[in-house]
Amino acid sequence: MLIDLNKLNTKVLLRGLLLLFCLVGAPLYAQGAKEEWTYQFPKERSAWEAIDWLMFMQQASVEQNYRGRFMFSRGAMSSTMSVIHQYEKGLEKERLKQLDGEMGEIVRDGERVMCVFPNNRVVEVENSPLSNNFTNKFVGFMPGKSHYSLVLKGKERMIERSCVVVEISANDDERYSYKLWIDEEKGLLLKSELIDQEHKALERFQYTHVEYPNNIDSTVFDVMGAGKAIKHEMIKTADKGMSWSRSLMWQVEFLPNGYEKINGEAKEGEHVMVYSDGLATFSIFIESVDKGTMPEGATQVGATTAYSTDHSVDGHDYHVTVVGEVPAMTAMKVAKSVKPIM
CATH class of the missing domain: 2.50.20.10 (Lipoprotein localisation LolA/LolB/LppX)
Incomplete structure (x- = not known):
């Protein structure tokens, strides 16, 4: 499914573009x-x-x-x-x-x-x-x-x-x-x-x-x-608003070679994760499914890809969006691999 990124005005996408425009990557070279x-x-x-x-x-x-x-x-x-x-x-x-x-x-x-x-x-x-x-x-x-x-x-x-x-x-x-x-x-x-x-x-x-x-x-x-x-x-640089399972921790089962997490260690209630290979960066946003979430599928504006998918765990539905300067297939594989640590 192809989504028109230019017509989307969701909180998830805005957070992702803000991170890409003026936040992500800074810790790599500011420190x-x-x-x-x-x-x-x-x-x-x-x-x-x-x-x-x-x-x-x-x-x-x-x-x-x-x-x-x-x-x-x-x-x-x-x-x-x-x-x-x-x-x-x-x-x-x-x-x-x-x-x-x-x-x-x-x-x-x-x-x-x-x-x-x-x-x-x-x-x-x-x-x-x-x-x-x-x-x-x-x-x-x-x-x-x-x-x-x-x-x-x-x-x-x-x-x-x-x-x-x-x-x-x-x-x-x-x-x-x-x-x-x-x-x-x-x-x-x-x-x-x-x-x-x-x-x-x-x-x-x-x-x-x-x-x-x-x-x-x-x-x-x-x-x-x-x-x-x-x-x-x-x-705040990361919005962690989520209406359920605030004690959950999350894991990404597929990461392309060379990518490392740059926004701290995994911790309870963290629903925004940022990864970089030192040059390219992508962000993962996890939220409960509601009317404001992006539809499932991928889109691309220039090199910026947004891929969203829904998951269900123990009766809870959650929505994962990957936004970053990576190919669409890479974004899809990352998004589908995000799982809660049970």
Whole structure:
């Protein structure tokens, strides 16, 4: 059964897209990234391999000051956004703003994250060390695992800057491949493509303008404008509302090779689980069956797949939804393997 993802407005899907947009993956590189930057680069850049350029990109995404505009396309949907990023005294600040359609912004000040919606509604996300999933998607990726291969593909020119091209190729059918264009001088990711098994680009990210100022005025990260009344709300990063069996613990019997749970240890009452292989991420949502749940089946917008299925255990019906950047068959196998620990 094919579901039109664009017409769905369920709580499950909204939670999944929020996680994918501004939450998931952050713990992978917000914690411990500094340790990896003790990495010893070869003295001559002409001797750098793909791994060296990837590590250079990871460092630049955090430690560079930059501002610019970029296009992001996913399937038939596309958006233009602006980004301002500052690194000063070990602290990151960032402002990500949507430039077309409805107004929307995400502002990060260290580990404090605020989402600004139309009508100046501000939602502060609780306990989330955000890094945006557009410009910093690859920061948590650690090569050397068997499920991806790194290949250096020469140089190309993007927005008047020389770029080194790196391919991250999936070694199985459980994940996608990627192609990256990295600023040769500064290390920032200027373009990326997410590619399926048929070598079709499902998503594209590309800067149309970028600059690297030495200093950025910190006031550009202020959320509260003069004279504006802004409502602040606190939301949790995971909604654990479920009307039955709150003492249950859950297990996933099928996981693709290389995926690990990144949102803590299994515990009672946990009905949101997030898994990552260091690059791709998917979330599992478990809830009781009601009229607001997604119908069974799969759909895809760009690389984002949503697959839902119903299960019944001891007279209780529960609904599992997997949302993430994985092939539909992978999402289906994961969703059907979710079981309560009895």
